[in-house]
Amino acid sequence: MSSPPILPVSIHSLYKSSIASPALRAFVSRSSDSLRRAFARRRPWPEIADYTAFSRPDTLAVAASRIRKNYYYFRVNYLTVLAAVVAFSLITHPFSLITLVSLLAAWLFLYIFRPQEHPVTIYGRTFTDGETLGMLIVLTIVVFFLTSVGSLLMWASLIGSTIVCVHGAFRVPEDLFLDDSQEQIGSGLFSYVGGAASSAAAAAAAPSVIISRV
Numbered sequence: 001m002s003s004p005p006i007l008p009v010s011i012h013s014l015y016k017s018s019i020a021s022p023a024l025r026a027f028v029s030r031s032s033d034s035l036r037r038a039f040a041r042r043r044p045w046p047e048i049a050d051y052t053a054f055s056r057p058d059t060l061a062v063a064a065s066r067i068r069k070n071y072y073y074f075r076v077n078y079l080t081v082l083a084a085v086v087a088f089s090l091i092t093h094p095f096s097l098i099t100l101v102s103l104l105a106a107w108l109f110l111y112i113f114r115p116q117e118h119p120v121t122i123y124g125r126t127f128t129d130g131e132t133l134g135m136l137i138v139l140t141i142v143v144f145f146l147t148s149v150g151s152l153l154m155w156a157s158l159i160g161s162t163i164v165c166v167h168g169a170f171r172v173p174e175d176l177f178l179d180d181s182q183e184q185i186g187s188g189l190f191s192y193v194g195g196a197a198s199s200a201a202a203a204a205a206a207p208s209v210i211i212s213r214v
Contacts, residue, residue, distance in 0.1 A: 042076040054170045067168035073176045078164045085160035089152055096149045103143050111136055 057063035071078060090097040110120055111132055120127045127135070144150035 043074050048077050053172050055172050057169055063169040069173040070168040070171050082160035086156040089156035096152050099149050
């Protein structure tokens with residue numbers, strides 16, 4: 001007598017249908033293109049590490065002004081440093097990395113990119129969109145507050161932000177060409193990623209937003 005499958009057949013079929021979703025393919029394609037365009041705007045790393053341009057700020061106001069100007073100029077580099085710190089923290093903690101990836105996959109394939117005509121069915125029990133959303137929210141709360149994932153991400157983000165703020169406060173920005181100093185803080189990498197997400201959501205057969213599905 002053969003042993004039962006580890007996962008229900010419906011979940012396996014749901015995974016395959018989510019992979020084939022036009023919205024998911026559009027999201028991956030646009031996200032890749034947006035990230036390439038964002039990283040094309042990064043500044044040369046020797047420029048960010050030029051030790052001759054460092055000096056101690058005289059006041060907190062000067063430090064804050066330097067941080068703001070350096071952020072406008074080095075924002076892609078700063079976001080890369082922050083992402084690298086978070087990634088390094090996750091890589092050195094495999095359990096947290098696997099847990100976070102599994103949680104993200106659950107949101108993507110069980111809710112966000114799941115076709116509405118394929119409800120989640122586990123061992124004969126069919127779950128509505130509201131029940132699926134509720135289970136994912138509870139699972140997210142458990143992962144972030146009852147495991148080490150939440151504290152790890154918090155500390156990694158704090159360390160990365162501290163590195164960025166220290167560099168921005170001590171890096172003298174007078175030699176930088178701030179042509180785009182009037183851009184909003186949300187521009188750059190975040191706007192590219194947001195544009196990719198919104199375009200993917202508008203693709204054919206894309207699921208509705210979370211609120212409308214409840």
